[in-house]
Amino acid sequence: MSDFSLDNRPLYEVKANLFKGLAHPVRIRTLERLAGGGDVSVSELLADTGLEPSHLSQHLSVLRRHNLVVADRRGSQVFYRLAYPQVADLLSVARILLVEVLQTTQRHLETSEADVSSTAPRS
Amino acid sequence: MSDFSLDNRPLYEVKANLFKGLAHPVRIRTLERLAGGGDVSVSELLADTGLEPSHLSQHLSVLRRHNLVVADRRGSQVFYRLAYPQVADLLSVARILLVEVLQTTQRHLETSEADVSSTAPRS
DNA sequence: TCATCACTTAACATTTTCATCATATCACCG
DNA sequence: CGGTGATATGATGAAAATGTTAAGTGATGA
Numbered sequence: 001m002s003d004f005s006l007d008n009r010p011l012y013e014v015k016a017n018l019f020k021g022l023a024h025p026v027r028i029r030t031l032e033r034l035a036g037g038g039d040v041s042v043s044e045l046l047a048d049t050g051l052e053p054s055h056l057s058q059h060l061s062v063l064r065r066h067n068l069v070v071a072d073r074r075g076s077q078v079f080y081r082l083a084y085p086q087v088a089d090l091l092s093v094a095r096i097l098l099v100e101v102l103q104t105t106q107r108h109l110e111t112s113e114a115d116v117s118s119t120a121p122r123s
Numbered sequence: 124m125s126d127f128s129l130d131n132r133p134l135y136e137v138k139a140n141l142f143k144g145l146a147h148p149v150r151i152r153t154l155e156r157l158a159g160g161g162d163v164s165v166s167e168l169l170a171d172t173g174l175e176p177s178h179l180s181q182h183l184s185v186l187r188r189h190n191l192v193v194a195d196r197r198g199s200q201v202f203y204r205l206a207y208p209q210v211a212d213l214l215s216v217a218r219i220l221l222v223e224v225l226q227t228t229q230r231h232l233e234t235s236e237a238d239v240s241s242t243a244p245r246s
Numbered sequence: 247t248c249a250t251c252a253c254t255t256a257a258c259a260t261t262t263t264c265a266t267c268a269t270a271t272c273a274c275c276g
Numbered sequence: 277c278g279g280t281g282a283t284a285t286g287a288t289g290a291a292a293a294t295g296t297t298a299a300g301t302g303a304t305g306a
Contacts (some may be wrong), residue, residue, distance in 0.1 A: 012151040014225075015217055017147040024264085028135040028142075042283060055265065057284050067224050076273045077281050084227075086220035093216045094138055097209035101190050102137075104207075148295085165253060178295065180254050185293095199252050239287045 021066030026051065026059045028091075030080075034069060035088035075081035144189030149174065151163045151214075153203075157192060158211035162202035 022028065029049060034040055045056060060080065063069045070083045083087060145151065152172060155224060156162055183203065186192045193206045205211060 010148075011218070011221070012155065013148045014221060015214070016146055016148040016151045018217060018221060018262095019142045019151075022142040023139055023146045025133070025136045028139045046241060046282095052266075053283065054267080058264085061284075067228065073272085073283090078283060079235040084220060084223050086216070086223055090213070090216050090220055091138070093209070093213050094141060095134070097207060097213055098134070098137060098141060100207050100209055105190065113297085143293090169252095175253085175296080176253065177297080181294085184254075196253095196302085201253065 018066065021062060021068055022090075024059060024062075026056065027063055030056075030063065031047060031068065031082070032061065032091060034080060034082050035091055039072075039081045041077045041079050043077060045080070141189065144185060145213075146189055147182060147185075149179065150186055153179075153182065153186065154191065154205070154210060155214060157203060158214055159204045162195075162204045164200045164202050166200060168203070 024030070026049070030045060033045060033048060042053075042060070044055065045051075045060075046053060049056065060069070060071070063080075064071065067083055068087050069080050071078050071080050073079075145154070149172070153168060156168060156171060165176075165183070166178065168183075169176060172179065176214075183194070185190070186203075187194065190206055191210050192203050194201050194203045196202075
């Protein structure tokens with residue numbers, strides 16, 4: 001409860017905390033599913049991912065604590081959605097960066113391989 | 124070395140990994156300083172933050188491993204800069220989201236306070 | 247060459263996450 | 277009510293990240 005005051009703290013701490021909330025594959029998967037739009041029930045998320053209910057539930061709890069998603073119960077099911085559309089923006093900007101990184105890394109790999117095959121690199 | 128292949132892994136894992144690289148106040152501070160543009164020497168970063176050299180250096184190492192920054196040595200000093208301008212984009216989109224979250228949380232707090240003062244919420 | 251400044255890496259104890267399993271809650275149906 | 281499906285919470289051990297201190301490398305300049 002002390003790590004989520006969001007206020008009275010330097011912005012860089014709050015921001016680091018936000019990224020901490022995003023720093024897990026299950027949570028990214030979940031957010032990306034929710035970024036598709038509309039509400040998604042826990043059942044659907046479970047079916048999609050094949051995770052153990054309690055495992056997913058704990059990650060959903062993390063996402064809630066970070067104010068990234070909101071949930072509402074309808075009957076016996078619970079539906080989740082993004083708390084803010086900006087969450088989807090963040091994910092897509094991350095993807096753009098990642099594509100760039102991957103492409104560059106790819107190029108570097110190719111270059112290294114070339115250097116390996118011909119030990120004396122020409123030009 | 125196994126956690127940074129960047130390739131041959133589902134995108135959501137790579138993405139989660141990216142966020143992990145951002146998930147620390149010192150690293151956010153550093154990136155934000157570098158996002159200002161230009162190269163910044165470790166000395167300057169140390170002066171700005173007042174951190175222990177080894178502490179900062181370890182975080183710089185994390186940022187390098189995540190391909191978020193690049194360093195080059197000039198004489199006895201080492202200069203860092205963002206590896207991609209998109210890193211700055213990511214930070215600024217995060218800020219936008221955060222402002223939204225903070226504003227909303229603020230509103231909720233005010234509402235709660237009002238509810239406290241009058242125990243029976245009207246409407 | 248060796249002393250020093252600038253920075254990095256290594257080693258290790260501490261703290262924080264994570265995964266797993268057991269238990270609890272909540273809503274509905276019989 | 278009691279049972280069952282859907283989800284959440286709690287507890288525990290393992291794994292990973294963090295902070296600290298010490299030792300290492302690389303360039304510079306006496």
